[in-house]
Amino acid sequence: MVSRIAVPPADLPAADLPVTSGEVEERFRLLVESVKDYAIFILDPDGRVSTWNPGAERIKGYTEAEIVGKHFSIFYPPEVAATGKCDEELVIAAQEGRFEEEGWRLRKDGSKLWANVTITALREPSGRLIGFAKVTQDLTTRKAAEENLRSLAAQSAALAEKSRIQEFQERFLAILGHDLRNPLAAIDMGAGILRQSISEPASVRILDRMQSSSSRMTRMIEQILDLTRSRLAGGLEMVLEPVDLRVTLTRIVDEMRSAFPTHAISLDCPPLEGTWDRDRLEQVFSNLIGNAIVHGDANAPVGVRATADMNQVQVAVHNEGPPIPLELQKTLFNPFRRGERDSRTAKTEGLGLGLYISQEIVRGHGGDIDIESTASAGTTFLVSLPIHAIGKP
Amino acid sequence: MTVSKPHTVLIVEDEEDLREMMREALEMKGYRVVTAEEGQEALAKIDSIDQLCLVLLDLLMPGMNGWDFFTKMRERPELASVPVIVHSSASGRAPAGVTRALQKPVLFEQLISVVSEYCNASA
8 A cells, every 4th residue: 555645636626626736735734733642754765754743742752853864763662673673664664555563662751652653655656755654643541551451350360369279278278177077086986985895805906996097197187287277378376375384394294104104204394484375385395205205215215305594495305316317307397208108117107297397386486496416416306485476467 | 884863965066977976975974965966956955954064065067056056055044154165176266265175076085084074974
């Protein structure tokens, strides 16, 4: 398609006033100059600006004096202009009559505008190329609105996805936390009832195993629930209250002494009042002391020793025996650590999540767990806790 | 075991297997047991229970849940002093004022041990 400049009407009705080609050109100039919403200007065949209208000044920011004679690549971001795109546009317009696109352009002040650009080749009746008409519409506002809409749609989709994941997590936690426990309790209770009334040795053994299995599964459900809460549901929730650590440790050590009557356990703890989650701390120290008994030297006592300064409590749980290999120490607090399953022995119960959960609990109090394990000194887990833990905001 | 004047435990639990196992376990130990699937049924039965010594209350139940049941029960002066032990997966959210809150699953030994603290099987 080829546009021609200032084409006079061919057949004017007799009643119309005769209009000269000069007048047509003048009217056309007035039309172009009155347009404010479009930049309408002419480029010479090499792409240099040769006319300028108020719309162009408004949109691009250059005055006529500033821009006439400049190459139109000045309107393009430098990295785009450097690709030769401007020349290509002129080639296309010259070959096909017209080039149109939407893209980013630059204003005089360097700000970007999203423009609809049409470049039309201007030819003399003979066909000789005399330049290009360039019409640019500023669509920045529309583009921003579209971007805004797109961004809102993306945000909305992300929110919907988040809500879907949250719903799944809540359902998953509900299954773990509620639905699995009732049948387990029913199975255990059934075994307990039969165990009371049956004395035949084989049946008693079977029922004992059923009950120990249900206890074990209860612990595993608790561990998976804690893992899920810590990983997916924003962390373990701590219910902080005044706690005397000595009372807590004494109770756990007493329980351990009944459960493992052949193991010696020493406890050295002054009265230690603090603010912690009592049940969660019991969970931590039951885990650490239980591990020390199960994995330590059966002939050497397990030591539990608590000390405090102004702000901090430290509890060391110590056992003698072969050290934990250095490689394993690095991953000891990881959930489902690699190799754990293979190395699990009859001593090990649960899912190998105990230390991970203990660490999460201690960190949930603002503290930490360290480990020291050597052949000469044995193994010590050192729990540091702020005396007054501060819950999550 | 013959019990002349048993104390009675009210079990409010929606899951049938668990509810009936708890009944079996407690009856075997000499307690009298009344069961209800949810709070409304429990409120309907509670007046006719002779020698109520303990309510074992689940919280998450269809119909009237454990929180609402506990509120209604405590509004009645004659029931205000009856011990209520919550056994629930949501024990951390047990209503204020319950006697104890146990985390499910409450296994056999724990159930027997806890009930024996509040109820006398051979009065």
